[in-house]
Amino acid sequence: MKEKDDTDKEYLFDKPRNVKILLGCFFSSLVVLLILEFFVHKHPHFPWEGWLEFYAVFGFVACVALVVAAKYILRPLMKRREDYYD
Amino acid sequence: MINTIPPALIFIIGALLVPFFKGKVKSAYLLLLPVISFINLISIPIGNHWVVSFLGYDLVFGKVDRLSLLFGYIFHLISFIALLYALHVKDDLQHVAGLVYAGSALGVVFAGDLFSFFVFWEMLTISSIFLIWARRTRASLGAGFRYLLVHVCGGLCLLAGIVLYVNQTGSIEFGYIGLNGPATYFIFFAFGLNCAWPILHPWLTDAYPEATITGTIFMSAFTTKCAVYALARAFPGTEALIWIGAIMTGFPIFYAVIENDLRRVLAYSLINQVGFMVCGIGIGTALAINGAVAHVFNDVLFKALLFMSMGAIMYRTGKINGTALGGLYRTMPLTCIFCMVGAASISAFPLFSGFVSKSMVMDAAAKGHMKIIWFILLFASAGVFHHAGIKIPFFAFFGHDSGMRPKEAPLNMLIAMGITAFLCIFIGSFPGPLYSLLPYPVDYVPYTMPHVVGQTQLLFFSALAFSLLLLSGIYPGEQRCVNLDSDWFYRMAGKRFMWFCDKPLVAFGNFIDRNVLRMARASKSSFGGAAHFEDGFDKFYHVGLTSTPTVIYNWVKRLRTEIGYLPINLIYVFICFVVLLFIMLLLGR
Secondary structure, X not given: OEEOOOOOOOOHHHOHHHHHHHHHHHHHHHHHHHHHHHHOOOXXXXXXXXXXXXXHHHHHHXXXXXXXXXXXXXXXXXXXXXXXXO | OOOOOOHHHHHHHHHHHHHHOOHHHHHHHHHHXXXXXHHHHHOOOOEXXXXXXXXXXXXEEEEEOHHHHHXXXXXXXXXXXXXXXXXXXXXXXXXXXXXXXXXXXXXXHHOOEHHHHHHHHHHHHHHHHHHHHOOOOHHHHHHHHHHHHHHHHHHHHHHHHHHHHHHHHOOOEOOOOOOOHHHHHHHHHHHHHHOOOOOOOHHHHHHHHHOOOOHHHXXXXXXXXXXXXXXXXXXXXXXXXXXXHHHHHHHHHHHXXXXXXXXXXXXXXXXXXXXXXXXHHHHOOHHHHHHHHHHHHHHHHHHXXXXXXHHHHHHHHOOOEOOOOOOHHHOOHHHHHHHHHHHHHHOOXXXXXXXXXXXXXXXXXXXXXXXXXXXHHHHHHHHHHHHHHHHHHHHHHOOOOOOEEOOOOOHHHHHHHHHHHHHHHHHHHOOHHHHHHOOOOOOOOOOOHHHXXXXXXXXXXXXXXHHHHHHHOOOOOOOOOEEOOOOHHHHOHHHHHHHHHHHHHHHHHHHHHHHHHHHHHHHHHHOOOHHHHHHHHHHHHHHHHHHHHHHHHHHHHHHHHHHOOHHHHHHHHHHHHXXXXXXXHHHHO
């Protein structure tokens, strides 16, 4: 394994421009998805599935809740030194 | 009928011949074995085959129907892929263990009676443990012993259940059992243990990340899926399974977010995916069972793909912790792409395999009007994308630059990953062939406009949450640490036992000691010939009562200093378990 002896070689995401393009694509696809929903005829099993942008909001809120709970509740409770069991 | 043989036999006999081959012939032999067995499998007609009379019971080694066949297919497929991935390994032990393991899994799946089922079930444990020990580190030795402990306990439970069950019904046929009476509860519990139900699960997250690079691929495929098969066969439609499955999908994702070892993150997400299957089996409608079984098929593939890509990194860099990795896309682009295909499949992106099976379970829950279950499953779907879909590729291949520039994975690994990645995309894009193999006729269309848009929104906005949390610094950084899980109980049991010997037991001994001496002295002053009495008294009580705790204490202490806590843990927990089992058996009768 070579240790960073070819640092002069530029890789795909070493250029900030490429990262910007990627993020741009990502954010625009979010907007497209939000707009797309207006053209979809839904047939929901549950009433809330018919609410506007239900899945988008749920996905965002669920992930934030997940991370916050894991970081501020689970980790302080469960974290131990690496050699705890030794 | 005459010219086919049980698939388990091919694998197990074939495994024993592995050490006799050398070099290229061995590679060819390893790859041919699952292929030959597969050709054998597809020429077996549906029905019961290879019935052997044994002690007045009929042992059935080939219960072939649509359910067992599907498991048979995927187990053959993954054996081939895992063997290809492990082709560079020079250690015969691993090949033999892997093949026997696969053979046992096929034995479980095609077993038509409880006796042969039990024997193959135990062989699963025995063979897979060598895939852990073959890593030959101290951590893997310990993890292997703990794995053995848990599965031996589970096996005893299963045996107790089977004996009681056969005693009650008089038949050893393995079919629908259903929850009624203590016998079935024992069997149910034993299945659940192999299925990694919550609280019973830590054997999985403890052992899988300690196994060898190639062994983990085998392990991720067989043990839990055999348990899912057993549940689908014996307990479909059991309501408890719905809740157990839903909890299984939910809790591991919290652990996965804070876990550092990336293979352990995958182990947690394995539990999460098995949760979907267990939930589907619990719902028990044709759609739900179909969904659960289809998800088994897909999960074996994409989970193996993810483990393979992490294994390739580990093989090249020797590291697997999120803190030590990052930026590897530069020199391992193909592995990176395969990993992202696996990540997209497990997250159920449209056109990837998870999408066509997970949604069946979700829809079955919705059709049954299970609101809370449906919400938990949806939460888990978003969560699995978060940790397995983004965290794994991001921390390994992107993120901060670790400075490492390892070579691309070896060719055999790349081909194995390539085949799996192709299958993930193929099944996701053309679910027809998979649907046609499912146990019940399929009347389900995964690609409807609202479904595709809804799922994509869910995933993209999860990704948005990830990127915003990461940019704002709220996302929990990887840390080198151990996260407690329910294995704490049996990993710390030895320490607790030591404490018990050290404190209460010795204190008790000292207390007796003091009082005996005082009594003896008192008797001496008031009684003429007490010297003789004291001697006898002292010998009996002093040696008998006082020193027993001291002897136990010294013995345990010496054991600990010589070989560590591990054996004390194992022996102590095992004895406790056996006592508990007997009490339960007596109560349950």
